[in-house]
Structures are given as C-alpha cells and as structure tokens.
Amino acid sequence: MAGINEFNKALRAGAAFGLGLAGFVGVSEDASALPSFARQTGQNCSTCHTAFPQLTPFGRRFKLGGYTAGGGIDTQFPPISAMFMSEFTHINRGLNGPPGSNYAPAPGGGYNSNNNWLDLSNQVSIFYGGKIWGNLGAFVQATYAQDAGGNGFAWDNTDVRYADTRQIGPFDVLWGLDANNNIGVQDVWNNMPAWGFPFFTTTFGFQGPSAGTLLEGSQGWGPGQVVGAGGYVFINDMVYLELSGYGGTSHDFQWAITGGPASNLLSGVAPYYRVAVEKNWGEHSLEIGAYGINANVITGGNAALPAGTFGWPTDIITDNAFDLQYQWITDVHEVTLRANYILERQQLTSSLLQGISTNNVDYLRSLKIGAEYVYKNTYAFTATYFNVNGTADMTLYSANSNFSPNSEGWIFDIAYLPFSRGGPSIWPWANAKFGLTYTLYTRFNGASSNVDPYATSAIDNNVLCNGGSVTPYCRSASDNNTLLAYAWFMF
Amino acid sequence: MKQIGLTVASLAISFLAAGPLHAQQLDPLALLKVTPASVPDHNCVICRPAPPLYNPRPDSPYPLALLPLPPANGPPVKNCTFCHGVSAQGLGVVPRLAGQRAAYIEKELGAFRNHSRDNPYSALYMWNAVPNLPPETARALADYFSREAPQAAADGNRALVDQGRALYQAGEPQANIVTCVVCHGPDAQGVGAIPRLAGLSYSYLKRRLEQWNQGYHQTAKPMPQVTRSLSASEIDALASYLSFLDDRAASR
Secondary structure, rough: OHHHHHHHHHHHHHHHEEEEEEEHHHHHOOOOOHHHHHHOOOOOOOHHOOOOEOOOHHHHHHOOOOOOOOOOOOOOOOOEEEEEEEEEEEOOOOOOOOOOOOEEEEEEEEOOOOOOEEEEEEEEEEEEEEEOOOOOEEEEEEEEHHHHHOOOOOEEEEEEEEEEEEOOOOOEEEEEEEEEEEOOOOOOOOHHHHHOOOOOOOOOOOOOOOOOOOHHOOOOOOEOEEEEEEEEEOOOOOEEEEEEEEEEHHHHHHHOOOOOOOOOOOOOOEEEEEEEEEEOOOOOEEEEEEEEEEEEEEHHHHHHHHHOOOOOOOOEEEEEEEEEEEEOOOOOEEEEEEEEEEEEEOOOOHHHHHHOOOEEEEOOOEEEEEEEEEOOEEEEEEEEEEEEEHHHHOOOOOOOOOOOOEEEEEEEEEEOOOOOOOOOOOOOOOOOEEEEEEEEEEEOOOOOOOOOOHHHHHOOOHHHHHHOOOOOOOOOHHOEEEEEEEEEEOO | HHHHHHHHHHHHHHHOOOOOOOOHHHHHHHHHOOOOOOOOOOOOOOOOOOOOOOOOOOOOOOOOOOOOOOOOOOOHHHHHHHHOOOOOEEEEEEOOOOOOHHHHHHHHHHHOOOOOOOOHHHHHHHHHHHHOOOOOHHHHHHHHHHHOOOOOOOOOOOHHHHHHHHHHOEEEEHHOOOOHHHHHHHOOEEEEEEEEOOOOHHHHHHHHHHHHHHOOOOOOOHHHHHHHEEEEEEEEHHHHHHOOOOHHOOOO
C-alpha cells in the first residue's frame, strides 16, 4: 500500500508540475555545446560558445552551415550526445499562503506547499547532433523531464538543415533550408527567446514573469506542438534573411510525441521572418536585427473545440522584435552584450467572445538587456534586466494587481565551466556547467507589494496587506525572488 | 531510486552511443596528441607510387536514401569556412585564406600540427583543427583556397597608408628595418611559401607582427628578426597599408 501511495504522490506531483507550471510559462529547456559537435569538428566547445549555449561568430556559422562542418574524428556511428541536469531551487518565501490565496498549498492553491526543491535528475536528454550526410545536418533532442507531461521521453528542440554555399555575382551566399519544431529554435543569435537568456529556468515556483509574448512561449507551445519550415540566406557573412512558416501538429501526434496538447491551438500557417546584419572586425562582432511572427490562435481551443470544428474565431497575435548583440572575444576575455525588445499586439477576438479577455486589443512589451563576461571560457558572469509591461485587462489578468501584466527585475548568474577548452582525458568532448542563478523581482504581476489580490478578496479585507508582506496573506514581488543552483552535464 | 537509475542509464547510453571509433582512435587521448605528417620513406626498396594530388574520400553511401542529395565532392571546404568565412575572406580575428599561396597554407598547417606556430589563437583554434587532417586533404584545401579570388579587407587607418607604403617598399636603413618588398614582392602577392599580405585584415597583420616580438612563432624565420626593429606605430602603418592593398590598388 505504501508503494501505491508513493506512486500516487509522484503522479500527483508530476501532474501538478507538468500542467500547472509548464503550461503556464512554456518552459524552455535548452541545451547545446553538444559533445558530438566537438567530436565532429575537432574543436573545443569554446570555439563555438563563450559559455554554452551562447554562441560565438563561429558557432553561428557552424549552425547556419547545417551542422555539417567537420575536421575531427570520422566515426561511422551517428553523432549522439547526452545531457543530464540537476537543480536546486529556493524561493525567498515559501509557497504556503493560506487557503484562498494564489500561493496556498495544493489543492487549494496552484502550488505545492514546499520550498527548497532538490531535483537530481531534473532533465535527461539525448541528442542527435551533427552531419547526417553531405550538406544535411541536424540537431535533435529528446528529453525526459518532470515537465514532459509524465509521458516519458518527449520530443524536444529539433532543427534539421540542408545548407550550401554559392557565389552569385559579387555575393557569397550561404543558403539553407530548415525544418524545426519550436519557434525561434533555428536562430543563431542568442536573443530569440528560444535560445535567449535565461537559457533555462527552474521547473519549480516562479519561472519569470507570468505574462509573456508568443515568442517567449506564452501560448504554451512546446517543441513539436508546432512545426515550422523555411529558407534562409546569409550574404557576404553579414546579411541574414529568413522566412519560415509554422503550423500546429495534430492532437494524436501531440499526445504521442510531446506529452499532450497545449490548450491554445495554432490555426493555419503562421509566417515568421528574421533579418539581421552582423559585422565582424578584429575581435569585435556586432549584430542588429529584427524578427517577428503573426499567428492566428484559437485560445482555449483544445478544450472548447471538438476536432475539426470550422469557423471558430481566432485571436491574432503579432510579434515584432528588435535585437542587438555585441561581442568582444579574445583568447582570454569574452564579453557579450545583448538587448532584445519584443512588441506584441493581441487582437483578442476569440478570447473576448469566450470571456477570457475584457479588451479587444491588448499590447505587451518585453525588454531584456544583459551583459555576460566569460574569463578563459571557464568563469561566466551574467546580469540581465527584464521588463514586461502591457495593457491592463480585467479578465485576462484578473489575478494581478491592477489587472496589470507588468513585471520587472534582474537575473544574475555565475557559472563555472571546467571543460570548455577540453574535457577529462577519458572523454575530452564532455562539458559541464555549475552555476547559481538569482532572479530578483522588483515588480511581479503588476505590483511590487501585495502581488496576490486573491488573498485579500478571499478574506474580504484589503487593509491586511497595506503594510506590505507582514501578514501571511500578503506577498511582495521580492518574496518570489528565486535562487537556482544547477549542475549541467553534457557528454 | 528512480533518479539514480536515470543517471546510470543516461551515462550508459551516452558512452555506448559514441559508438565504435576507428581502431586508431580507440584511445581518445590520441586525438589530442600531435601526429606527425607522414614523411616519404626515401630508403624504401619497392616504393609505392606517389599519391594523387587529391583523392577525395566521398561520404559513404547515404544510408537512408530519403532525399536525392548530391554527393559531396572536392575537399571538405566547410570544415574551414565556418570560421574563415563563407568564401574564406576572413572573419573577425580569423585570416583570409582566399588567394593565399597554396604552399604557405600547407606549410602553416604543418606548423599548427607540430605546434611551432604557437600564437594564442592558433593554439586555441587551429591546433585542434589539424590532427585529423590527412596530408593529401591539406594539400587539396590549400590548392582550393589559393584559387579563390581575394578581396581586400581595407580596414586599416587610411592616414597611415603612405607611411606604410614607404616602409614596405624601402624599409628604413637607419633603423635597421629591411624592406618587405624583397620577399613578399612588389604587390605583396607573396611567392611560393612566402605569404600574400595584400588585403589581409589590419587586425590580423598587426597582431602577427606584434606577436613575433612577444616570442610567438619563432620558427617562422626570418620574421622574428625582421620585426624586432619595428615600432608600434610602424607596425600600425604597415598593417594599414597592406589591408588596403589589392591588385588594382597596387598597380597604381
């Protein structure tokens, strides 16, 4: 009986994490610095990464070239790598609010009543990464994680490319065809949220601001719930142009491969564009770019619609983003400055009809500015400021202070990467990253203090919270500050 | 228990998945060691015929045959261009290969192999790029890149071009600076294993000239001696002048 209870407990915990959290923010579990890439090229991780997964100009070209560059050992076996990640999460104040509050223990609240989560096997991934044949290469990840929906291994980030070069008049053109399963996972500048900082978040507690743009995963579309294909050119090692389209996969497919469908459905084909100019001179590299997507979304469509329903109205989500990246990379010092601004327009026709939103049109803006310094590819220090703000909406953000989606804060990260310039002699391609991430919220879901209006309405007394987070009913943004310790192994 | 099980399983899978390496590569350490280029044996009794200039080893047949992919042919240029640039015109700190002398490229690949070219970026990037490079592939790559049309980087300080040109062409006998033109040629095109300098990037030229004085790559005679008398401003001028130099500019 004890065994069954244990099993039930694990099942409940898995369901809570998987549905409650992963669906909430659209957890992005990323990985790179693939040891199979190192075997294939003969290069250390540090050639293509400052501190993985941040890419260098060479790493960007390796990816744009279809993962096919060689120079290392020539094995007949597929380029397989594996990843293993352990995490420890501590939030500033535990999620043990009283019944009726957002932060009450389950089942009354959304979270477990714990704090200090240790998860030794937080994520296990297997990769196929490298050249398949000729000009065809791939990055394919399969992940076993608590947030994979309890379905065992699930299909994770995948990017398959065919890339070649061609001289057209005065232009050196690198061109490629790409198929992938996650919006933005094909991008090579680490500003696109799919590969942007923070490169991963905790699977417990708070994973950043609640409100986010579609490109940041707000629709809950994990890898495989949409698939995309497109083409790109990279002209004179400087001008990058890409056009892709994304479409949703079928329910059956999602149940089989991805651990279940997201609640929001992508209708039709969502066009996606990316333009960027990267100028390299000496030890400097500067990129300025823009990207965006336009998607018709049936909000809540998974629950509301029987399969094949025709004519249901859609929300039209339009993201346009601008980004900037500067790198100064020497053999000792590596500085990366990143800036990313996403402007999202939400035409909420479907949500309004369903009573999910109050406004017909909402806007959301997401800004991230960060700096990373890496010493000898071994010690990495990162500081990033984030600011999400947008239109207040009484229904969409009913749980937020002033019905506002606004959040603001900082993320600091220090990491030690012992093997970026060559791993242990028994397995020289291995890499590892041991780090601490501290996320500091100055504003969370619309306010810096009393961020849980449910708590006050539940006991019908707002006065209780006016003194800040003194009483157990109140919570300030800083109570959500999160310390994440991680050990990340690639081999 | 489940977590420990997962750990063990993932470790096992990754070690298994690395697969059967080639026999000589069973010792991963060997990959990091320097393997000398094969030296022709002049005492052989029955000599094998000389290898062809390049014997492309095409990829093994495409195993899945899902797509009508063209076969890979020619030397594996992509192995170089992901750092040296799509058409090998150089990228950032990485020098241009296009139009470089084939014999020079081959010689330098040897210098990376035996670690005599020990400049920091060489050690960081190129030492790892050559241990598995067969000599015939090195020769084919050198030949390929030498035939690519070079473009001038033109990224130096234009104000220093005249000073640089004077130094390049005449040297400065009082300061014990020899002329460059004697070896590298009037248009800095190089000859044989002497490199083409015309149009290389300013930062690369400057760094190479400086690093001889810092004790790197001392086997590249006579450059360590030649650069000894150059001041920082003279290195600046030379690198600037050469970065603008291409065929048309040089013929002025």
